[in-house]
Amino acid sequence: MRRVYLDNAATTPLLPEVKDFLCRSLDVFGNPSSPHGAGEEARELLELARENVASLLDVSPSEIVFNSGATEGNNTVLRSVLSRKSRGNVVISSIEHKSVSAVARELARSGISVREAIVSKEGMVELEHLESLIDGDTLLVSVMSVSNEFGTVQPVREIAELCREKGVPFHTDAVQAIGKVRLSLEEVGYATFSGHKFHAPKGVGFMYLKEGMFIKPLLLGGGQERGLRSGTENLHSILAMAKALELIYKDFEKNTERLRQLRDSFERLLEEKIPGVRIVGKHARRNPSISAVVFPRRTGWEIVERLSREGVFCSSGSACSSGEVIPNEHLLKMGYSEEEATRMVRFSFGLLNTEEDVFSAVDRILKIL
Ligand SMILES: Cc1ncc(COP(=O)(O)O)c(C=O)c1O
Structure with missing residues (x-):
């Protein structure tokens, strides 16, 4: 059948071209952190992948942090931003993915209150309601760019502008948006992505962290990714992910x-x-x-x-x-x-x-x- x-x-x-590229890249085995030639080769490819991803998204390479995917990215952003203060609130939409809503709810046990913006029957976040939830104690607003369940494109640009006006950091889970709708990260503080949703391998993704935004690493260790995400980079998958993005953006x-x-x-x-x-x-x-x-x-x-x-x-x-x-x-x-x-x-x-x-x-x- x-x-x-x-x-x-x-x-x-995987796209067939991504699969070919991935297989070829398996010969590069150096550790990007090693100071010798094999490490250097791996490091150069890693940084090239970072530059490619950054240029497709019109951001700076130093604003891209590779990781294992969006569950890690969302946990990192929410946990680090919300653990800065012992009281306050986080505003999310009522249709966030569990890797956002479950983290917010867990943090709610330690004094952070979770406020959910209403989503209409058509699957759209109600902007006015969201605005009414933001106050002087809001530590973070997190609204997905596109709903993973309904595909609805949320008014991210308007929410980001609102957050800028109010001086509140804004995070968007952009997993279902990248490669499908044009993204504008200009006003966004944090965005999270996952390779396997756009024809790249599983277990790889990245975070966009706007220059100067606060982040506390989830994982400590060897200090990879400028100390923001320790652990040897998943080089082959990162290279394949950058390739997939390049192919998708080309057309x-x-x-x-x-x-x-x-x-x-x-x-x-x-x-x-x-x-x-x-x-x-x-x-x-x-x-x-x-x-x-x-x-x-x-x-x-x-x-x-x-x-x-x-x-x-x-x-x-x-x-x-x-x-x-x-x-x-x-x-x-x-x-x-x-x-x-x-x-x-x-x-x-x-x-x-x-x-x-x-x-x-x-x-x-x-x-x-
Ligand atoms: C909107 C959204 N956020 C986060 C995730 C989690 O991504 P990952 O599989 O990379 O952990 C998914 C995947 O189902 C998703 O659709």
Whole structure:
């Protein structure tokens, strides 16, 4: 059976050129911290990768810190900024990824209060509400650039400007934005990224730290990454990640347009053939690769399981515990009913998907429904 992978927001396959590049780079084995020739070779490649990533994002190489991915990046930013004071508050959106919300909640036990900005039914952070939550005790505002569940593009530029006016540091989890929407980091203090969401290997990512922003390393040791992230750099994956980014940015408009066409024809077919189907954030600005579908019948969990048996891989918006489906908490917060919040399935497209994948997936969705 032909397999159709539509879970690119969870992780992506390597682009063939990235895979080739990665295999070739495996011959470079030096430790970038070693003072001899082998180390120097590795160090030069590492710094070249940093320069490439920085130039694609229009920032300075000294503002890029390589790490293991966005869970580490988000933990580093939140823990370091919020541990500076024993009291205060952090403002996040109500739909943040757990690597932001769980850290904020844990810190809440030590005196930091967590304030959640309301997100509309269309999956957009409500700016006015967010503004009303910021006060003189706000230590950090953290809002994702793009929702990993609904693909909605958040008003990051406006939030960043607001934070600048109020003198509050701003962090954005940009994992689902990079390579899919144009990023502007000008007003952003901290941004976090993960390689495996854009056709690079897993276990590698980076943080953007604006010049002069405070950061306390999560890991201490050999002082790599200018002392901000100790541990021998994951050189091969870093090189492959920079390569993936370079390839994606080279044809940015073409790539994003292709994703948009795949997603739009998928949604058009679903809406044509399944009465009562609903796309979350349909009328909001979305990144072109994510489609969050609320089906009129069956739980998201059931649909994902049945589709998996049919060779279509996607993701359920709700968890299942002891045979019971738990409604998606973010959909509930956005005003969806309990029933709707159990019926969401996320389909996400990547650069290796084809039009044929779309037709094939829709056929199999109709079959299992
Ligand atoms: C929005 C968002 N933030 C953070 C993460 C965590 O990234 P990583 O897998 O690099 O730890 C993910 C991945 O699921 C994500 O989608």
